[in-house]
Amino acid sequence: MRRLLVTLACLSAATGLWAQGIPEQLQCEHLTDPLGIDTATPRLSWRMNDPREGARQMAYRLLVGTDSAAVARGEEALWDTGRIASDASLVRYDGPALEPFTRYFWRVTLWGPDDEAADSPVAAFETGMMEIRNWQGCWIGDNHDRDYKPAPYFRKEFEIRRPVASARVYIAVGGLYELSINGQRIGDHRLDPLYTRYDRRNLYVTYDVTRQLRPGMNAVGVVLGNGWYNHQSGAVWDFHNAPWRNRPAFCLDLRITYDDGSQQTVCTDLDWKSSDGPLCFNSIYTSEHYDARLEQRGWDTPGFDDTAWQGVRYRSAPSQCICAQQAVPIRQTREYRAVSLRRLDERTYLYDFGQNMAGVTQLRVAGPEGMQLRLIHAERLREDGHADLSNIDVYFRTFDREDLFQTDVVTLGKDSLEFMARFNYKGFRYVEVVADRPVELTEENLVACFQHSDVRPVGRLRSSEPLIEKLWEASNMSYLSNLMGYPTDCPQREKNGWTGDGHLAIETALYNFDAITVYEKWMADHRDEQQPNGVLPDIIPTSGWGYGTANGLDWTSTIALIPWNLYLFYGDPKPLEECYDNIKRYVDYVDRRSPEGLTSWGRGDWVPVRSQSSLELTSSVYFYVDATILARAAALFGRTQDQRHYEALARKIRTAINDKYLDPAAGLYASGTQTELSVPLQWGVVPDELRGRVADNLARRVAEADYHLDVGVLGAKAILNALSRNGHAETAYRVAVQRTYPSWGWWIVNGATTLLENWNLEATRDISDNHMMFGEIGGWFFKGLGGILPDPEAPGFKHILLEPNFVGPATFEAVHESPYGRIVSKWERRGRRILYHIEIPANSSATLRLPEGIAGEKIIRLDAGIHTLNLRSSK
Numbered sequence: 045m046r047r048l049l050v051t052l053a054c055l056s057a058a059t060g061l062w063a064q065g066i067p068e069q070l071q072c073e074h075l076t077d078p079l080g081i082d083t084a085t086p087r088l089s090w091r092m093n094d095p096r097e098g099a100r101q102m103a104y105r106l107l108v109g110t111d112s113a114a115v116a117r118g119e120e121a122l123w124d125t126g127r128i129a130s131d132a133s134l135v136r137y138d139g140p141a142l143e144p145f146t147r148y149f150w151r152v153t154l155w156g157p158d159d160e161a162a163d164s165p166v167a168a169f170e171t172g173m174m175e176i177r178n179w180q181g182c183w184i185g186d187n188h189d190r191d192y193k194p195a196p197y198f199r200k201e202f203e204i205r206r207p208v209a210s211a212r213v214y215i216a217v218g219g220l221y222e223l224s225i226n227g228q229r230i231g232d233h234r235l236d237p238l239y240t241r242y243d244r245r246n247l248y249v250t251y252d253v254t255r256q257l258r259p260g261m262n263a264v265g266v267v268l269g270n271g272w273y274n275h276q277s278g279a280v281w282d283f284h285n286a287p288w289r290n291r292p293a294f295c296l297d298l299r300i301t302y303d304d305g306s307q308q309t310v311c312t313d314l315d316w317k318s319s320d321g322p323l324c325f326n327s328i329y330t331s332e333h334y335d336a337r338l339e340q341r342g343w344d345t346p347g348f349d350d351t352a353w354q355g356v357r358y359r360s361a362p363s364q365c366i367c368a369q370q371a372v373p374i375r376q377t378r379e380y381r382a383v384s385l386r387r388l389d390e391r392t393y394l395y396d397f398g399q400n401m402a403g404v405t406q407l408r409v410a411g412p413e414g415m416q417l418r419l420i421h422a423e424r425l426r427e428d429g430h431a432d433l434s435n436i437d438v439y440f441r442t443f444d445r446e447d448l449f450q451t452d453v454v455t456l457g458k459d460s461l462e463f464m465a466r467f468n469y470k471g472f473r474y475v476e477v478v479a480d481r482p483v484e485l486t487e488e489n490l491v492a493c494f495q496h497s498d499v500r501p502v503g504r505l506r507s508s509e510p511l512i513e514k515l516w517e518a519s520n521m522s523y524l525s526n527l528m529g530y531p532t533d534c535p536q537r538e539k540n541g542w543t544g545d546g547h548l549a550i551e552t553a554l555y556n557f558d559a560i561t562v563y564e565k566w567m568a569d570h571r572d573e574q575q576p577n578g579v580l581p582d583i584i585p586t587s588g589w590g591y592g593t594a595n596g597l598d599w600t601s602t603i604a605l606i607p608w609n610l611y612l613f614y615g616d617p618k619p620l621e622e623c624y625d626n627i628k629r630y631v632d633y634v635d636r637r638s639p640e641g642l643t644s645w646g647r648g649d650w651v652p653v654r655s656q657s658s659l660e661l662t663s664s665v666y667f668y669v670d671a672t673i674l675a676r677a678a679a680l681f682g683r684t685q686d687q688r689h690y691e692a693l694a695r696k697i698r699t700a701i702n703d704k705y706l707d708p709a710a711g712l713y714a715s716g717t718q719t720e721l722s723v724p725l726q727w728g729v730v731p732d733e734l735r736g737r738v739a740d741n742l743a744r745r746v747a748e749a750d751y752h753l754d755v756g757v758l759g760a761k762a763i764l765n766a767l768s769r770n771g772h773a774e775t776a777y778r779v780a781v782q783r784t785y786p787s788w789g790w791w792i793v794n795g796a797t798t799l800l801e802n803w804n805l806e807a808t809r810d811i812s813d814n815h816m817m818f819g820e821i822g823g824w825f826f827k828g829l830g831g832i833l834p835d836p837e838a839p840g841f842k843h844i845l846l847e848p849n850f851v852g853p854a855t856f857e858a859v860h861e862s863p864y865g866r867i868v869s870k871w872e873r874r875g876r877r878i879l880y881h882i883e884i885p886a887n888s889s890a891t892l893r894l895p896e897g898i899a900g901e902k903i904i905r906l907d908a909g910i911h912t913l914n915l916r917s918s919k
Contacts, residue, residue: 065094065101065156065886067164072150073370074560074614080172080214080250082368084142087618089134090152090164091865092886097909099886101131103155108139112149116166122148127155131887133863134616134840144174145212145299172250172368173214179366181311183218183359185293186318190274195323195467196292198266198356200316201346207303208257213264214299216248218362219292220269220328220467225256227263227345233373234495235328235469238529238565239272241572241585242362243288247369248295257300264310265344268292269326269467273362275587277327278441281540286587293359295366317353319343326467329539330440330449336457337413371561374528375498376403382487388429390482395490400473400798400814402525402535403495405452407477409485410460416480419490421450421472423536423813431476435811436537450536469495471525471536471814473797496524502861503556505825509853511781512825514792519822520556522799523549526816527559530566530585534801534812540583541566544599544647545817548761550606552823554613555832555860563606564619570603571626578626578633582647596634596645597666598758603630604673614863615840620677627674628686634667635693641700643667649719649756650817651810653786653803657719661705662758668697669727676836698729706730711737718745719759725770726762739770751778753786753803757817764820768828773849773895776828780821781852788821830858830869835891841867844890846906850878850898850917864888878915884908 067090072078074089088108092101105128107121114120123139142148147170154162173179186196213230215223217237223230230251237247270276274292275283298310321340325333342348383398400423407419422431437449446453450470454463475492477485505516526532531546531553532539546566553559569585580600581590604627607619634643646663649656671694678686701724705713711734714720721742724730730738746752746767755763767776783789786803794805801815826832831848834841841862848869857870865885872879878898884890890906899916 065092065099065154065162067091067152067154067162068093070150070152070164070167072167072169074558075370075372077168078370079170079252080212080248080368081169081370082172082174083370084174085136085138086169087134087136087616088150088152089863091133091863092154093865094156094886095909098907099156100908101133101154101887102157102159103127103129104132104135105153106135106150108137108148108150110146110148112166112168115149115151118151118153133887142171142174144171144178146171170250173248173366176364176366179214179295179297180309181295181297182313183293183295183361184312184314184316184356185291185359187354187357188291190289190291191276192291193276193325194320195326196268196318197321197343198268198294198316198318199263199344199348199350199353200310201261201263202310203261204257204259204300206306208254209301209303211252211254211257211298211300213251213253214248214297215266215294216246216366217268217292217294218242218246218288218290219273219294220271221294222267222466223251224265224344225253225262226258227342228256230256232375234376235271235374235467235528237369238371238374239585240569242273244363244572245365245367245568246361246363248366249369253298261346263344263346263348264296264298266294266296267321267323267466268294269328271328271467272585272587275327275329276443277329277447278443279329280439280441281538281583281587281589283329283587284443288362290362293362295361314356314358316356317350318356319350319353323466325447327447328468330447330468331452332465332468333446333453334463335455336459336461336463337455339457371529371565372498374495376493376495377498378494380492380494382490385485385487386429391479393477393485394425394429394431395475395477395487397473397475397492398797399521400471400525400796401492401494401521402469402471402528402814403493404465404469405475406462406464406491406493407454407489408460408462409456409489411456411483413456413458415456415483417454417483418448418478419452419454420476420478421470422474422476423472425474431474435813436471436534438809439537464493469528469535471534471812494524497527497529497559497562499524499527499557499559499562501556502558503826504857504859506855506857507853508855509781511783511789511792512853512856515780515788515821516825518792518796518798519552519819521797522814522816522819523553523556523822525798525814527562529562530569531562531816533817534815536814537812541569541585542599542817543580543582543584543602544650544757545815547602547605548757549816549819550609551827552819552821554609555823555826558861560610560614560616560619563610567603567606567619567623571623574603574626574629578629580630594647596647597643597663597670598646598648600630601666601670603627604670608673608677612834612836612839613841615842617680621681624677624681627670627677631670631674631690631693634670638667641667641697642704649758651802652719652756652759653754655717655719655754657717657756657759658705658714661701661714661720662723664697664701665723665727665729668694668701668729671697672728701729702731706734708734711741713738716741716745717754717759718742718749718763719755721745722755722759722762722766725766735770739766739772742766743772743775746775746779751775751782752784753779753782760818761820764824764828768824768849771896773828774851776824777849777852780824780828788818826858826860829856832858832860832867832869840864842888844884844888846882846890846892847895848880849895850915862888876917878917880913880915882906882911882913884911
């Protein structure tokens, strides 16, 4: 084997900046320059930009202060670490106590092997309330009960008499809101604040509104939506019976700092006014109804005549935990124009946006006053070309005939109308617009807006096999469609935070998106929902549904699997640390119920193709996984006694599984289904000396099925990994790109643009067309072909395990933006020759393990830099 090393030394010398290893992507709490954080010891992180071979950080110095110029000069810092000999790039603040409502500036200096200092630009973070006692506003609402349909509008005027230096709004809401000042909508967030267990924790959001204020009179306006706080629609999940359910309410502080240093706080109290408006009904689950005839122009501007408006009343805070929303917000990230428009009759039009998605539509239309249009959002069409809701409205229960599933109702006023749902989202590809009278519509009248938690993309795949990219794009589209401040199962039928769907897709999520802040928020939801005995519901957050008999290990192991994967992908132990006691209570609960080490607590291999797999086997495997993660966490945090206890428990569970279900002579588990073989292989239950035999049997079963799947969700998570990590990468690849039923590719061949809920396109239940529970396919290509793996001993890709498999397409490239920078695994096959291109980011390293059949040395240590290998295959 001939190894060629390509470096960018000349380019580095020419650029100067790169040669010095400039720190970049400075973040606080995994956010860029965040406003309104409540963390007493925030995490500060960066990465080193240096493409030179072997680039690494030898030391750092952190400065944190309140004077940006002084920090930039390296002077007068509140906290100065001095030079620390360390390659760490994620450090917790450890200086004097942070004050609320304060903007802090920080900078990091790095030293590389040449001992030359490189300074970062100055970054910032700003504290928020920090404690609930710092709120000045009162919780207020209007004078209606929870069954009243129109959304409440609130307003208050105030005067600015001096030049403003800065202004911040802090707003906490039971429900949802839109905020405006002087007629201008504040921010670009949607569906704020994020859904929580409202009677245990509420989130507030901070805005910089300095530029929105003006001398003289000003006005602040707030519209409240029901969200999950006041669910007026019916569904089998008992959303309408939530223990916290109430009419929406809010608390707001507008803190103004003037040029002379004085301060003023405009806050919610009884001097606010409230009124109904054009938003006549809103349900996050179903739709919105809007009557433009009821619009009050200028209601959120100064000078508006509000004499007909009503007073407000005090309300209790929904909980005593009001904390900052430290997660990336939901935003509208892309608009879709219709790829086709069909006129079904003089009153009815069918828009096809060519892409299944989560979000809303924006309607721009003119017509006679009082004309009503219904916008029916659907994933499918009936044979007659009309929208078909039958696959997604099955759990909707009608309390009110006017509450229509995924159907906005819009009534025109005197002027042209622009409408977009504020407090609702839907899952759809098609929209049928039905007017109550003849109307002329074009493609320009309606656009679709893709809406989701605005997580940054960090993964990319390219291949000469088109199906790989189509599967990757479909899985990413499903993932984003099901990320609304918490991972959901589907964006239409349920919108539930099913725990199983969440952990089954976690690797796909983290290979492709920087989503840690969303998952940290979701883990806080888990901690809120956990019962004292350790039990978790299988949908989180929940209004009460989900504490049944099947909410077991194969679903609710999220409490261990999510923080462990965050640790692996980010090298950040905090989520694992915060959940440690919760994982312990959970594992202890199962241990008390299952003293022999085996358990049937779970849902099993949900939605299988044909074969039924042992519930006790798969649930017990997840019991083993949880105990193993807990033991590793105990070791990480120095809890030696816990480590010994849970290592012993894990051994006991593994032994019990193998004693009952493993036939060592045959190399089979249970009845030998694809799931029963792949799940023990994936999760490390198979004895080392039998892994090859069990993997061979799995590969044989797959070949007997002509390289088709015969699994449900647990098997779909495991099967490709079990094959590719155990010498059968070619078999795994053939399954991954299979184009006939049952397979992932079968969906794409039949026109799917997202992942589906059922392998069978003719199924009559479990048939959402935008589901993430089979989403492992979107992450496996990074692992199974690209071979990019985190190392538990040096997590966050500080050290990379690189184990590519050169099977399948002629060309393949996987790129992952890790906390240290870009990792590239790219190869091109030319007959038996393979040109392999690798990029390792600065301050990181890798161990390359080449597959069998490649000539030459098999294990190669790689430092940071760009490497090209000329390899030869024996096949």
